[in-house]
Amino acid sequence: MIRRLIFAFISIAISITIASSIKAAETIRPNVLFIAMDDLNDWIGCMGGHPQTITPNLDRLAKSGVLFTNAHCAAPACNPSRISVFSGIAPNVSGVYANNQVLREVLPDVELLPKSFSKNGYRSTGSGKMLHYIIDAQSWDDYFPEPASEMPIPHTLYPDKRPVSLPRAGPWQYVETDWGALETTDQEFGGDFTVSQWVSEQLAQKHDNPFFLACGIYRPHEPWFVPAKYFEPFPLESILIPPGYKEDDLADLPPEGQRQGPNRYFAHIQKQGQWKHAIQSYLASIHFADAMLGRVLDALDNSEYADNTIVVLWSDHGWHLGEKQHWQKYTAWRVCTRIPLMIRVPKNCPGLPEGTSSGICNQPVNLVSLAPTLFDLCGLPPSKVHDGPSLTPLLKDVDGQWPHVSVTCLHNPGDYGLSDNRWRYIHYANGDEELYDIAADRYEWNNLAADPKYADKLAELRAKGPTSFASKPEPSIQSLNKLTWVTLGDDKAPPSRPDGSQFPVFFINQSEAPVKLYWVDRMGQPKFYEEIQPTKTARQATRPGAIWQITNLQDKPLGYFKVDDRSAQAIIPAH
Ligand SMILES: [Ca+2]
Numbered sequence: 084m085i086r087r088l089i090f091a092f093i094s095i096a097i098s099i100t101i102a103s104s105i106k107a108a109e110t111i112r113p114n115v116l117f118i119a120m121d122d123l124n125d126w127i128g129c130m131g132g133h134p135q136t137i138t139p140n141l142d143r144l145a146k147s148g149v150l151f152t153n154a155h156c157a158a159p160a161c162n163p164s165r166i167s168v169f170s171g172i173a174p175n176v177s178g179v180y181a182n183n184q185v186l187r188e189v190l191p192d193v194e195l196l197p198k199s200f201s202k203n204g205y206r207s208t209g210s211g212k213m214l215h216y217i218i219d220a221q222s223w224d225d226y227f228p229e230p231a232s233e234m235p236i237p238h239t240l241y242p243d244k245r246p247v248s249l250p251r252a253g254p255w256q257y258v259e260t261d262w263g264a265l266e267t268t269d270q271e272f273g274g275d276f277t278v279s280q281w282v283s284e285q286l287a288q289k290h291d292n293p294f295f296l297a298c299g300i301y302r303p304h305e306p307w308f309v310p311a312k313y314f315e316p317f318p319l320e321s322i323l324i325p326p327g328y329k330e331d332d333l334a335d336l337p338p339e340g341q342r343q344g345p346n347r348y349f350a351h352i353q354k355q356g357q358w359k360h361a362i363q364s365y366l367a368s369i370h371f372a373d374a375m376l377g378r379v380l381d382a383l384d385n386s387e388y389a390d391n392t393i394v395v396l397w398s399d400h401g402w403h404l405g406e407k408q409h410w411q412k413y414t415a416w417r418v419c420t421r422i423p424l425m426i427r428v429p430k431n432c433p434g435l436p437e438g439t440s441s442g443i444c445n446q447p448v449n450l451v452s453l454a455p456t457l458f459d460l461c462g463l464p465p466s467k468v469h470d471g472p473s474l475t476p477l478l479k480d481v482d483g484q485w486p487h488v489s490v491t492c493l494h495n496p497g498d499y500g501l502s503d504n505r506w507r508y509i510h511y512a513n514g515d516e517e518l519y520d521i522a523a524d525r526y527e528w529n530n531l532a533a534d535p536k537y538a539d540k541l542a543e544l545r546a547k548g549p550t551s552f553a554s555k556p557e558p559s560i561q562s563l564n565k566l567t568w569v570t571l572g573d574d575k576a577p578p579s580r581p582d583g584s585q586f587p588v589f590f591i592n593q594s595e596a597p598v599k600l601y602w603v604d605r606m607g608q609p610k611f612y613e614e615i616q617p618t619k620t621a622r623q624a625t626r627p628g629a630i631w632q633i634t635n636l637q638d639k640p641l642g643y644f645k646v647d648d649r650s651a652q653a654i655i656p657a658h
């Protein structure tokens with residue numbers, strides 16, 4: 084009897100101990116270190132994208148948690164990709180598909196990740212590029228360098244005289260497409276070094292609340308200038324071209340694929356003999372970004388938060404370096420949609436008490452899942468607006484059941500790429516399709532869409548694609564870049580040198596008198612277009628390098644604008 088009582092007592096005592104330890108585990112509130120890299124494709128050691136890449140810090144982070152090898156962005160451009168990460172809303176639902184759209188114009192009331200964490204007792208801070216050249220200060224408790232500036236990137240050293248390596252081929256060319264080694268130190272270079280410094284300082288401090296800490300590393304985004312020591316391991320004569328490059332790769336593409344592939348950048352880079360130098364500079368920029376990541380990881384390891392912080396690292400989209408005759412981004416091919424994604428979860432998080440072990444997950448996942456995953460892991464109440472499935476089941480078991488596909492929406496609503504665990508399907512709004520078997524063809528060289536043998540597979544994947552696409556609101560005129568007004572005295576406006584794709588420029592008459600708008604032709608002769616009344620705006624389709632002259636009603640030239648590489652507003656001042 085006594086024995087039984089003692090046994091019962093011990094059992095109760097053990098139950099209470101277990102219950103209280105479970106309760107203690109449930110109450111742990113993990114910190115989040117949220118690291119973004121910009122324009123980083125799979126050229127990292129643990130993903131094997133390029134044999135020469137050197138990324139010890141990315142590799143050690145990957146090894147310490149779960150590396151997703153089949154992760155894709157929601158859109159292959161900074162702005163829509165990042166908005167989908169921070170809102171948890173897919174582009175075909177939000178209507179944000181392109182870089183020129185404005186977050187708060189399209190989604191005025193959307194709650195972004197840091198705000199959700201703040202509302203749940205966290206302190207949300209960050210530095211560096213997380214959103215597309217804005218901070219969205221309302222979403223954060225603090226930001227470095229200065230929230231009110233809305234400029235997330237600290238001062239960075241650039242060469243005084245540019246271009247350094249790639250001559251400007253015309254006004255269509257993005258001014259940052261350029262590269263070279265800088266004779267400078269990391270500290271003098273600033274930029275990502277300064278970001279890593281600030282983030283490391285936050286990790287060294289005592290915090291009363293759990294934190295959501297964002298670290299936006301801007302390299303390897305263009306321009307590919309980094310301190311010279313990061314170029315040293317990549318001698319130019321040793322550089323290998325991208326393993327996914329195939330010269331005649333376009334032949335089996337449908338018309339829309341053939342249109343999206345070749346662009347002027349790659350042709351220009353090849354013509355200038357700059358291809359290998361560019362590859363070298365991308366590798367150097369990745370090497371530098373990896374070193375900056377290493378500083379942050381070291382700071383975390385040496386902090387009191389080493390064992391209670393979730394670490395998420397992602398890149399916003401991939402990058403072409405000549406594959407499919409393309410340079411840059413914006414395409415639905417795997418080289419452009421696939422990104423590094425790694426997640427490390429410590430023990431005792433509400434959504435995953437056992438934490439992550441070292442593992443590799445090959446299931447198709449998407450960055451739109453990051454928000455619901457973090458909500459889940461940290462025990463935040465689920466959001467009704469999140470579109471993606473939480474990745475927690477895969478963090479628990481990398482080989483677990485996963486019925487989902489991963490979709491990347493392009494710039495034009497209706498164009499998308501889709502990945503399952505083996506296949507890739509590309510659909511263009513005009514009905515053109517591509518199909519690739521990644522198990523046999525990792526570089527997407529053999530388009531199988533026209534082969535009747537794969538008709539069933541094509542139909543199966545087509546049926547898994549998005550069924551609706553939100554319309555795409557254009558940015559307001561006020562949000563556009565402003566062209567420089569050049570006052571004309573007795574001089575003549577220069578001739579136009581139009582070159583590049585067409586877009587609208589908005590001429591806004593802020594003077595008190597009506598004016599006349601002239602296009603200056605290639606010979607320097609003005610050609611009348613229209614009169615613009617005071618306070619009125621004229622919309623004009625035009626191209627990079629075009630010159631638009633303004634005169635008074637008596638045809639006296641007042642000034643002119645030179646059109647840059649994108650849509651803009653042209654404000655006609657009082658005169
Ligand atoms: Ca980017």
Ligand SMILES: [Ca+2]
Pocket residue numbers: 331332333334335336527528529530
């Ligand atoms: Ca091909």
